[in-house]
Amino acid sequence: MFMDLDQGAGVGDPSPMVARHREYYGSLGMFEEMPRPAQPLCSGCRWEVVQGFGAGFTEVLHLGSGPNVGICGYKFDTAPEGDYRKYCSSLQFSIMLTGSFRISSLGDGRSETVRAGDVWFSAEGAEDEVRCTHPAGELISGVSVEVSRSMLDHWLGTASCKLSRTLERMVDKRLSHREFMVCGSFPRMRCLSACHPLMQVARSLLMTEHDTVCGRLMFESRALDYLSQALALDGSLPERMQEDRSQRRKAVEAAVDILDEEWGAPPTISALSRRVGVNECYLKTDFRERTGLSIGEYVRRIRMESALALIESSRCSVLQAATFVGYSNPSHFSRAFKRFHGYLPSSCLCR
Known part of the structure; x- marks a missing residue:
């Protein structure tokens, strides 16, 4: 350019x-x-x-x-x-x-x-x-x-x-x-x-x-x-930039830990960035580089994998699994489940 x-x-x-x-x-x-x-x-x-x-x-x-x-x-x-x-x-x-x-x-x-x-x-x-x-x-x-x-x-x-x-x-x-x-x-x-x-x-x-x-x-x-x-x-000199990069890496790891613990009711991106101490733009960019996913995609992956494990273990119905992973509307849950796994959650019950 x-x-x-x-x-x-x-x-x-x-x-x-x-x-x-x-x-x-x-x-x-x-x-x-x-x-x-x-x-x-x-x-x-x-x-x-x-x-x-x-x-x-x-x-x-x-x-x-x-x-x-x-x-x-x-x-x-x-x-x-x-x-x-x-x-x-x-x-x-x-x-x-x-x-x-x-x-x-x-x-x-x-x-x-x-x-x-x-x-x-x-x-x-x-x-x-x-x-x-x-x-x-x-x-x-x-x-x-x-x-x-x-x-x-x-x-x-x-x-x-x-x-x-x-x-x-x-x-x-x-x-x-x-x-x-x-x-x-x-x-x-x-x-x-x-x-x-x-x-x-x-x-x-x-x-x-x-x-x-x-x-x-x-x-x-x-x-x-x-x-x-x-x-x-x-913050323009190389030494300062090295320090900033190290701090940003630590912030991303902290964000991953928070989402792994609080995926059921995850904080907003704004709240998450404040908790880990970096601005939203840095957090979103560095998070994708670290995980290959956006913050929203990362949370959805945890939810869908957890829902699948619950349904396949026969411990929960589809409605119970949806509620457990944070979906109040079963239809929304079924559509999200199918987009992620490629099939409806009800088909797991027939296996």
């Missing part, structure tokens, strides 16, 4: 950035490059989805103040794949606003699914041959901002502070040995809520028109606002 945006040899020269977009979106065969007149304050190119393949656009802009910005919003009728060479010349922050896509390294085969609310960064020198797979019928939208080399050097040369130390660690090439995400990228935050300030400023950046002088000034202002908030996100 987001190409890595290179600053050209001269100020305002976006040709390497545009070349990489042409390579990637050309490989999909679903985009057409649109003519874009030269404009003051920013320059770049725009591609639109060809009619019959879906709808939407992707655009890359080089701002006069230094950053390169990528914005997109599109939907495909079929699920395409595209290959390209991923390279970052400085430091880039990307955020997924809606939808999801899968990115895979053609070198080592590792892959990662990026979802709405995910924020990640790529450090200088990160390079890989990658493949992106987009789902059909899903709106893909997001924002990507790359800091120019001159901006980064200026920031790193300022007085030492917490933010400059954070930047130093991000551009440290030793990060390339920490495999937190495929293709030379590193997650900064996962599953931000739709009301998070960074999500809000990214949405406003995506929606800002930039065909007028006032619009371009507003666009650049919001791009810098997005960049400052992305840099200021808490």
Whole structure:
């Protein structure tokens, strides 16, 4: 979805950035490059989805103040794949606003699914041959901002502070040995809520028109606002992320234990997330990765397996089994039982 945006040899020269977009979106065969007149304050190119393949656009802009910005919003009728060479010349922050896509390294085969609310960064020198797979019928939208080399050097040369130390660690090439995400990228935050300030400023950046002088000034202002908030996100450093992952694994195990004990009257997802100490988005995502099931599917499996065991043991009637596993309506229980096991509970009594 987001190409890595290179600053050209001269100020305002976006040709390497545009070349990489042409390579990637050309490989999909679903985009057409649109003519874009030269404009003051920013320059770049725009591609639109060809009619019959879906709808939407992707655009890359080089701002006069230094950053390169990528914005997109599109939907495909079929699920395409595209290959390209991923390279970052400085430091880039990307955020997924809606939808999801899968990115895979053609070198080592590792892959990662990026979802709405995910924020990640790529450090200088990160390079890989990658493949992106987009789902059909899903709106893909997001924002990507790359800091120019001159901006980064200026920031790193300022007085030492917490933010400059954070930047130093991000551009440290030793990060390339920490495999937190495929293709030379590193997650900064996962599953931000739709009301998070960074999500809000990214949405406003995506929606800002930039065909007028006032619009371009507003666009650049919001791009810098997005960049400052992305840099200021808490919990972004690798050591902190390792701790967070460990805590989240423990939270999922605690959630499994709670559901194993309380499946007859399980807590709501909101209540469960509070009890184990993680937000709902993390809990739902990590729970599925741990069990292969959603929280609701996990509870239904326990209920249906328990009901089958009760009926086959001849200790309970169908009505008693339904009541025991938490169903007050026998018809609802019978339908749920058949969906899970493939046959009605009454057929167990005849065996």
